[in-house]
Amino acid sequence: MRVDDTDIQFDVTGDGEPMLLIHGSNLADGLRPLASALRRHAPWLTPVRYHRRGMGGSTGRDGKPWQGEPVSVERHAADALALLDALGLPSAHIVGYSYGGTVAIEAALAAPGRVRSLILVEPTLREVPAASLFMQEIAPVMDRYGAGDMAGAVTASLTALDAEHWREPLATIGPDAFDQAVRDGEFFYRAERPSLEDWTFSAQRAAAVRAPVLSVLGTRSGAFFEEGRELIHQRFPHCADADIPGANHLLYLQAPETIAGEVARFLRP
Structure with missing residues (x-):
């Protein structure tokens, strides 16, 4: 579907309340298992899963393959809202x-x-x-990206998160999941990462958000994401928490059923 100046690949499952799922940095199909789990745990919801511009099956600017231009957090957010417009959805989870x-x-x-x-x-x-400490820890991964070793960078990042078991959860996305992670990881490194450093979590703008907020955190995810939760609570004082036992930053693959269950409890009509 054409959304503003790009073609967005998306998938809609169900006919209930729309829930837009926005994937992470290096797997356009990474939230597929969570979308399936949400259909089981929260059948009143309709997951809308899409590929962000330049990744997976979505194009870059003007419907062309990505041409090297940077893509900001604000541009991606505008795409998400424009996709809702294109689908005729005034609002969504x-x-x-x-x-x-x-x-x-x-x-x-x-x-x-x-x-x-x-x-x-x-x-x-x-x-x-x-x-700053988190960036120091992932510096070897970033160095591999910078050297053009995209497969090595993806392998190193996944191994750092779960040295022995990352291949099994990754396979739940599909047989080409690793190759997709390599392609999409390169896009994140070259197009998205530079502008991420310029984005700020504005307290003034956050004060206007009245919707319910849920912070989902793996119990083994570490200080960077724990402090991220603290910042979320500062910006959204009404935020609730869901802890995923034994999970780390691969929690979306390690525990999609648990996450879906927590979301269902949070939103249950």
């Missing part, structure tokens, strides 16, 4: 994971009246104190 969580926050700040609820699964928030 919004779920965002990692970088997609940052995009989800920006969409809520830009159009608070269009958000029925905001589900934040470990968004990437560079303003927290632990960000």
Whole structure:
């Protein structure tokens, strides 16, 4: 579907309350297992899963393959809202994971009246104190991206999160999941990461968001994401929490059923 100046690939399952799922930095189909789990745990919801511009089956500007231009958090948030427009949806629940969580926050700040609820699964928030240490820890991964070793960078990042078991949950996305992670990871590194450093979580704009907010956090995800939750609570004092036992930043693959259950409990009519 043409959305503003790009062609967006999307999938809609069901005919209930719309829930827009915004994926993370390196897997356009990464939230497919969660969307399926949501249909089981919350059948009154209709997951709307899409590929962000330049990733997966979506194009870059003017319907062409990505040409190297930077893509900002604000641009992605505008795409998400424009997709709702194209689907004839005045509002939706919004779920965002990692970088997609940052995009989800920006969409809520830009159009608070269009958000029925905001589900934040470990968004990437560079303003927290632990960000500098986190960036030091992932520096070897970034170095591999910079050297053009995209497969090595993806392998290193997944291994750092779950040294022995990442292949099995990754396979739940599909047989080409690793190749997709390599392609989409390169796009994140070259197009999205630079502008992420310029985005700020505005307290003034956040004050306008009245929708229910849920912070989803793995109990093994570490200080960067724990401090991210603290910042979410500062910006959205009405925020509720859901902890995913034994999970880390791969929680969207490790525990989609548990996450879906927590979302269902949070939103149950």
